[in-house]
Amino acid sequence: MSRTTYSPPRHQRGIATLLIVLVLGLAVSVTVAATLYSLRGAQSQQLTTHSATAAQAAAWRGVEALRQYLVAVDSTVWPGWVGNDTKPVAGLAALGVSRAQLTSVQAVGSDHYRVSAQVTGQSGVGTALTTATVEVVYDVMPGNGLPGTPPVCHGMPNAPVVFNGDVRLDGAGTQVVDDKYDYENIVVSGKLTITAGGSGKVSGCAKGTVNVSGGDLADNGHLHSEDDLVIGGMNFPAGARLWAKNITFNGGSGGPVGRAWAGAYDTVVYADGVAVGEAKVGGTLIGDTVTGGTVTGGTPWTRGTVLPSGLAKVKVTFTEGKGSADEVAFLLNLPALDLRTALDAGTGELRGAAAVMEQLSGQAQPAFRNAVLTFRSAAIFGGAITQGSGATTHINDAWGWNLSFGSDGRSYDNVRAAGSLAIQYKGVKIGEFAGGGSIWAQSGSAAGTDFPAVRGRTAGNRYFGAGKQLMNTALQPAGFAVQDGQSSLSPGLPGLPYCDVRINYIDADAYRELSNYLFDSNNGRPQLTIRNVTRADGVVIGDAVGTVYPLLDPDPEQLKVLEDLFACGSWAGADKGCRAMSGNGKWNLQPQKTPAGVFWFDASLNVRAASAIVGSLIVRGDLALIDAGGSKLLEAPNFAGAGKVCGGRYIPTNLCASRSELVTWTDAEGKPHTGAPIGNAAVISTGGMDAQGWTSIRGSVVLGKRVTVSGSKVNIEGSLSVGNNEFSKIDIGASGLKVETPQDWKNLGQLPFCSKGVESTPSVQATASVQWSRYL
Template sequence: MSTVRIHRRSAAHRERGVATILVLLLLGLVVGATVFTMTGSLRGTQQRQLTVHAATAAQGAAWRGVETIRTALLELPEDRYERWANGEGWNRRDAVPATPAAAAAAAASTEPYACQGTPVRGEIAISGADAIAVPRATISEVCRLSGASTYRVTAQVTGRASEGTSATTSTVEAVYVVALPGAAAPPGGGAATLGAINIYRDLDISGGIAFTGENAVINVDGNVRLDNASITGIDTLRATGNVTIGSGIRVNTVESDGDVVLRGSSGVSQVRAKGNVRVEGGARPMSIRSDGSVTFAGGNGDVVEAKGDVMVTAGGVNISAISTQGSVRWTGSGGGAGSIRANVDIDYGGANRNPTTLVAGRNISISAGATSAHAGGRVQLSGWGHTGQVRAGGDVVLLGSASAGSITSRGNVRLEGSGAAEAVFASGSLYVSGWQGVGTGTIGGTLQRGQTGNNGIRVTVQRGYQAGVQTPAAVAVPLLAAIDIPRVRVDAYPLREAANYRFEIINGRIQVTVAHVQGIPAGTYVLGERMANNTRQPDWLCRPQDMSGTLCTRPVATICQGFSPQNSCFAHANGKWTVNGGSMARGIAWFDGNLEVANGTYVNTFIATGNISTAGAHRTMAPNWAGYASTCTNAPVTGGANANFAQLIPTNLCDTASRTLLESTLANAAYIAGGYRPNGAYGGGLIDLGASTVASGNVVAGDNLATGGSTRIDGSIIVAAQSGATGQARISGSTTINQTTGDIAFDPDALPCIGSSCGGAGTAPPTGSPEATVLWTRYR
């Protein structure tokens, strides 16, 4: 059993009593130790040629190290993380002292993975991972998270690929979240925080879709199809179902619990699939890891790891490195592999990329030559190619004009074609069918000549001779973890009490309940008309007792800016509300039923118990996105008129003393639709964003989403699929999703507290055993 040790490097000032060496027992390192071990010994120019594929092999080793260290973190004593977070046991690189636990708790952040207090930075070296081609790994930062006994650990892991004097390294920086027993997970449940899009049903994206900003994440609890589109800016796509990505679509990382298909010239760097992976057209993923099989019906690849078989059926396919617990069947011509390792069989019809190294637990068949072949069973060379080095636990057979350099076999060797061998070392017999030559060697069995006059076979017969051929090391591809996308609850009904303006139909009349608004006494109003300049002006708040027909004798305030004083903003018919005007009073507006927001510019969070749709030249800015000035002082907003609501201040959003916005996750949303009716059935939840819509804030649909035309969303998207109906969420037309804009108060990752989730502050139940998850990675 190999041992990995985590320890700090020597420093001038050490904490007395702190152990400098921590021993971690890593399961599976005996197997992992040989994953990237090259077979054979290459000399001369072949050493320099190894650099062609060494870089991607080094990346594969680095990723393997990331997973190994994750497992190792679980073996540490539970008090180790707290000591690290206190600054003990480090070779420190920062001059800032560690924040005490009490101060850290007092400085709780709203971000689930933000450090509580100043993180401790330095260097803690991890040794003992050389056996899995990880010569260097260090922990560089540790900090506490908001949950009890929960920590964030940052590490740099360097993988190495080498042979002889040629060597290449690749470094991956990984951020882990470690939850000790009894820890409460951060809000959102583990690593699955809100992404740019969060869909809990199948997703279909087409058209021209652009994600602006860094690290855009799409989480889908279902199948995904990205096709017939130009899609850019996606860092990570995570899906519990199957994923299909078409030509012209760029995604850095695809993670799927199902199958993944890459078509055309799709630009995907990394694929992680629990199902099968299929590459077509001109796609070229840098890294593929699959719990199933991998098929190349086109395209190219760099590092491929699979638990199942790997099949290359198209011509011209080039792959740097393949590791599989199954077999490799390469029937396409015109391309080739740098290295292939398989636990079962290899049937290789690709070209010799010089080098091309093949290692199989059972049999190997080569039709166009290779640099080296090492099999636990039989090796067959056919066609016309040359294989520089052959090592086999079973027989070796040469057919056609295939030739070989050095052959070492624990079985028999048969040269049945026209190709020669430079050297043969075999425990069994040697058969040469014709005039082929063998330069040198030793055999333990008989020498058989098909042509008795062939004197070019220069081998020594030594009875009992045993050729030295090691059994190839087994490939171990770690099982991928299932994707966890915690469910969210979208329910408009519990949010009614947080609304500044609540719209309902009571006894056939529009009723507006006002709360938390400076300038309007809290209470229940109806909408009436004000008489001014001999004209009737609609949409004035009026106490019911002050109504005379449709005329209000003592109007309180207007919350509408119509296209003119005589135009109404609010209408209701057949269960549907319509808001259509220049703007309305700032704040949170709640509607019982369906809602259509048409023309105008609004600084509001619109909430509806039914569906929400937009139409016309429409823009909504969530209060947090718009900022204090626009929300609280009636400052003009870009692209919109300055409505005369200066005296109406939403006091649940505005701190006028400090001139800042109060913390409100609800005010991050532009739209929230859908809710559980009193009978328990879910109603509404569809958000349909029409052409020319600009939604600056989060879009939260309890059931489904559709976009079209020229749409812009400055925030996150949630489609919760709570009605139980089937069907795809559709994002089409020309849609831009941007999470980099808005006021500093805007947090696109923060969900409002809705319904039953409020009691627990959105945290997961305490853990019963240590858990370590990879939160984020990047190449350095």
């Protein structure tokens, strides 16, 4: 079936659009600039004819890169942005371009533009530095394509702990500590089951059902679910926050719970008046747009235009292709948008969403990003909050669709029920109630006794008694001060919490070139390739290409290096040390010592270390950290610090700027960082990890499959990501895990993942050619 994409009426092309693509498009990244650059046909001849020096050649490469970007002009990209026609354009350093500046943009006729620019190339350094500047004029006919986005080879994890799978936490000591950072502790792509004992403290979200039958929430913690949340037993700290599709309290004590929120409007999403998708949205319904309720009289409200709130991110799924492999979905980060200016309170129209919109999947929909959006409710999604008699906790803020309180003697400061509220016992106290439907005091009597203490208003009727009798105006029980029949009253719904469990697929081969010590085999014979390693006295034992050391039959000089690195000769037997580590398809690493650096293995790895390891272990397969007596510490290079990594006998030159300093780099936003991203990873494994008694891992752990803990609790300082390569069943046993984010998270949290990026999509109608040029 062919896909029909959303395409609103095309807007007038404008000068600002050209400027946008030139300025912002070129600033995207060095990678895109280098990728788009090509010299073909006339451009290649022009370069050959006019460049007599390396600097001139660099300038002409910049001229061609500019021309390539002009082909990707789209009149709907970044609308309303007003630039400065002399603003410098960055991102061409990889081509030897030091400066690219627009000097003018002029309309020529109805469909062409004359764009003038100056491009400066440079070559050499210091006193040998030369430059050349070319002034160029392009003739441009804009197209309707999109500029590309570059691959990014670094990024922060979505949470300290990311599980792609169904997770069961049985460990009494399972803890995640990140009090200094405002994001999830644990994010789970499947179901989450918590049965931990009293010492375990967790917080986080899941896309599947969350079932809790023991354990604690972290202080000021939360449990969110895009599905149901069922509490069988839990010790709530004061202020605990719960949010889900539906919430059921069968047990639980402590607290009071700060909030319990459930339910969203199931909406049709309109872009410029055209129905394009679906979304679960929180907010309130606009009274003038309501078309009816679930009962006679139009209450409670279910259908109408939603005035969205900024409480939750919203996933928009395009209707066509929903559930298919090519599903198109966007994520609207509404909490990041100023709804006071972006939202029309009378119509519900949302403008400027492109600033907080991210495409999650599917083909590009540029028109949707810049459309005026509205959300029309068609039904209610979830919203049930049920508190059984076994739950002995108070709730400060309860908000949902249908609420049922069956626990006696509990108090609620604020209760919002967009649908209905049922109260079973007279001992319940509600400070302030707002209802969009009915309220039912099940314990109340016709004599006006045994009613709960409630103050508030509701749009529907009041009922009492086990038989649900309609309460007339003459019956005014003491303490039950609820006004019924309040027109246009609906407290709305909180929406659905979005659990961001996006992960990066792990390909161990992507890190081969970053390794210092590469263990693989050649025709079945194990070998070690040493790369980018220099001895402290300046002797290079492995250059950038790499020096190969055979492990079965090294010559005397090679053996001397190997023994100095790993103390190979301290064992008897061919299967130990580093001479013959490959056996049964696995590597068995049993060093008395190890150099600092990045280690890469072409198969599964068993490690029995007699001393601490300072390094990153990159494994194509499973990793087993086996208790062998000695130290049980694995430190990623950046966590160990420059002294241990750069100040030793062997120096990994790709990680060190000097004997006392790690390398520095600057991200795409211009922010400086210390330590290469690969140096923040203690483990990257395409399979799973089995930690047998290893007590401390300083550095992030990224696993393609599962994690297993046995013996002592494993303490990870960094982040933990499990199931990156496949949805897994994850069971953390009684030993437990503790994951703690480090103080210098802005540097140490960066991980070496490369996104795929998006190629530019130039329109076939777009043209851009050089009309005139000269050297300045």
